Amino acid sequence: MYLLNRHQRHVVNYSWMLFSLLIIAFLPFMLFGGLYFKSFLLLKTHTLKDLVFSHSWHPSRGEFGFYPFIVGSVWVTLLAIFISTPICLLTAINVTQYAKKRFLRIMHPVIDILAGIPSVVYGVWGILVIVPFISRYLGPWFGVQTMGYSILAGAFVLSIMIIPFILNIMIEIFRAIPTELKEATLSLGTTKWQMVKHVLLRKALPGIIASVGFGLARAFGETMAVLMVVGNVIKVPHSVFDPGYTLPALIANNYGEVLSIPQYDSALMFAALILLAVSLFFNLLMHFFIARYNKY
Amino acid sequence: METAIRIKDLNVFAGKTQILNDINVEIPKNEITVILGPSGCGKTTLLKCMNRLTDLYPELKVSGEILINDKNIFAPGADISKLRQSMGLLSQRPYPLPMTIYNNIAYALKLRGVRGRRKLHLLVMDYLKQANLYEEVRQRLREPASRLSIGQQQRLCLARGLAVNPDIILADEPTSALDPISSRFIDEKFQEIKPHFTIVVVTHVLRQARRIADNVIFMYMGEVVEQGPAKEFFENPREEKTKSYLEGMFN
Numbered sequence: 001m002y003l004l005n006r007h008q009r010h011v012v013n014y015s016w017m018l019f020s021l022l023i024i025a026f027l028p029f030m031l032f033g034g035l036y037f038k039s040f041l042l043l044k045t046h047t048l049k050d051l052v053f054s055h056s057w058h059p060s061r062g063e064f065g066f067y068p069f070i071v072g073s074v075w076v077t078l079l080a081i082f083i084s085t086p087i088c089l090l091t092a093i094n095v096t097q098y099a100k101k102r103f104l105r106i107m108h109p110v111i112d113i114l115a116g117i118p119s120v121v122y123g124v125w126g127i128l129v130i131v132p133f134i135s136r137y138l139g140p141w142f143g144v145q146t147m148g149y150s151i152l153a154g155a156f157v158l159s160i161m162i163i164p165f166i167l168n169i170m171i172e173i174f175r176a177i178p179t180e181l182k183e184a185t186l187s188l189g190t191t192k193w194q195m196v197k198h199v200l201l202r203k204a205l206p207g208i209i210a211s212v213g214f215g216l217a218r219a220f221g222e223t224m225a226v227l228m229v230v231g232n233v234i235k236v237p238h239s240v241f242d243p244g245y246t247l248p249a250l251i252a253n254n255y256g257e258v259l260s261i262p263q264y265d266s267a268l269m270f271a272a273l274i275l276l277a278v279s280l281f282f283n284l285l286m287h288f289f290i291a292r293y294n295k296y
Numbered sequence: 297m298e299t300a301i302r303i304k305d306l307n308v309f310a311g312k313t314q315i316l317n318d319i320n321v322e323i324p325k326n327e328i329t330v331i332l333g334p335s336g337c338g339k340t341t342l343l344k345c346m347n348r349l350t351d352l353y354p355e356l357k358v359s360g361e362i363l364i365n366d367k368n369i370f371a372p373g374a375d376i377s378k379l380r381q382s383m384g385l386l387s388q389r390p391y392p393l394p395m396t397i398y399n400n401i402a403y404a405l406k407l408r409g410v411r412g413r414r415k416l417h418l419l420v421m422d423y424l425k426q427a428n429l430y431e432e433v434r435q436r437l438r439e440p441a442s443r444l445s446i447g448q449q450q451r452l453c454l455a456r457g458l459a460v461n462p463d464i465i466l467a468d469e470p471t472s473a474l475d476p477i478s479s480r481f482i483d484e485k486f487q488e489i490k491p492h493f494t495i496v497v498v499t500h501v502l503r504q505a506r507r508i509a510d511n512v513i514f515m516y517m518g519e520v521v522e523q524g525p526a527k528e529f530f531e532n533p534r535e536e537k538t539k540s541y542l543e544g545m546f547n
């Protein structure tokens with residue numbers, strides 16, 4: 001019947017599982033190692049501090065200051081998170097605690113559709129809607145002259161893009177809270193809002209943090225849609241209406257055309273390394289917070 | 297004998313299926329009333345009607361009246377939070393709030409309007425003692441309540457339920473997940489406090505019912521088959537169904 005006897009099959013299965021486990025466990029290290037190796041050419045001649053904090057980006061002169069890109073990425077990402085987190089949280093609370101069940105049944109496919117839209121489409125939508133909106137209305141309203149292609153445009157588009165992901169997780173988190181806990185809380189004489197505020201939010205906190213972390217990691221790495229609306233000007237932005245440049249956009253815009261300039265290739269690898277390091281950092285930070293708040 | 301809860305023509309539907317069928321029940325004040333019946337007969341649903349936790353299930357349609365202090369709890373404009381606060385709830389498994397041990401009780405106290413740190417502290421200690429938990433947790437009041445054992449959690453829930461200062465205690469198989477010692481404690485606690493409370497306990501366990509019941513409501517398939525004083529019910533049941541249930545035919 002079988003080529004191998006039971007014990008042999010067990011050994012094969014087991015070693016196969018171990019192998020795949022090892023691969024998965026080592027994948028980040030391999031990525032890290034590869035990127036580090038590739039950016040070595042750059043790191044040989046520049047200190048890490050120079051690369052991260054220098055403003056001047058002139059590859060032909062051998063100056064590689066990543067500061068504008070890092071600041072651009074961080075602004076766009078944090079703004080996007082600040083916009084989308086409250087929206088997601090209120091929506092998740094509303095559809096799981098207040099709205100009719102029917103509403104949630106409609107929500108789910110809508111969210112899935114939003115999550116499945118390619119990011120180029122979001123980019124186009126950003127160019128057609130968000131960019132003009134900022135240049136014509138929002139900028140003047142704040143008394144600022146702006147092209148519309150800006151950090152804020154990137155953040156808006158990005159926040160819309162990550163909403164389905166964050167919202168999906170948050171809805172699951174609130175749905176997973178046992179009805180009995182709600183019954184126990186209400187039986188103490190709380191109003192529904194007190195129950196949400198004092199008990200459900202507390203219970204959901206680790207999950208909320210995790211979902212935000214997930215959104216953060218996604219937002220930080222998102223390339224196409226941001227690239228299309230953020231302006232791609234290599235300058236440290238001073239306000240959200242200024243154009244900026246992000247790390248993923250740097251890689252996407254330049255990879256493959258730059259081999260004539262020495263170290264450029266290596267610099268783009270270094271950008272990827274920063275991206276990886278930052279997303280790892282977010283990941284660890286989230287795990288720390290989750291462990292901290294998960295005790296209840 | 298005074299009546300604490302009077303249920304009139306209570307019907308509960310879930311879609312087309314009827315869960316409770318024309319329930320008419322009187323629950324005497326300051327006594328322990330046990331609701332008995334085989335699994336799925338509607339005991340939990342009946343209990344949830346009394347503090348309107350059925351509101352949480354939009355699929356349930358409730359009709360009829362439940363009178364507490366001669367006021368219908370289903371009347372429009374009834375203060376549901378206040379109603380629920382007048383009834384402590386103890387469920388089958390303990391659900392501590394996601395807070396510290398101390399705050400689980402302090403939260404209930406604050407909801408009923410207790411203010412001031414010192415007063416809160418004294419009352420928290422008092423309720424912990426009442427639930428026989430004080431000695432075990434006094435060193436760890438600031439720890440999350442979820443770290444307690446199940447038996448300890450259930451006693452914490454008892455303390456929390458008492459802390460809202462209710463007139464009525466609703467308990468749904470409160471000891472089914474507990475060790476014998478915690479179970480016995482809760483049974484005895486009910487006996488001890490019944491002069492001050494009206495207690496309604498759902499149980500599967502005949503032995504427990506015999507031990508604690510003053511009155512029994514026996515339900516079968518969504519209907520009340522028989523109700524009355526425990527002594528009569530156990531020694532001299534009127535209905536055939538009751539007899540076979542007491543003889544263990546349903547198990």
Ligand SMILES: Nc1ncnc2c1ncn2[C@@H]1O[C@H](COP(=O)(O)OP(=O)(O)OP(=O)(O)O)[C@@H](O)[C@H]1O
Nearest residue numbers: 310315334335336337338339340341342353355356
């Ligand atoms: N929200 C609901 N929707 C639909 N059916 C329900 C709902 N709640 C209860 N039921 C049904 O009503 C019947 C009675 O349920 P209930 O929980 O009151 O029984 P019970 O007597 O407490 O049983 P047990 O002893 O097993 O706890 C069951 O058939 C159950 O499936």
Ligand SMILES: [Mg+2]
Nearest residue numbers: 339340341468
């Ligand atoms: Mg039940």
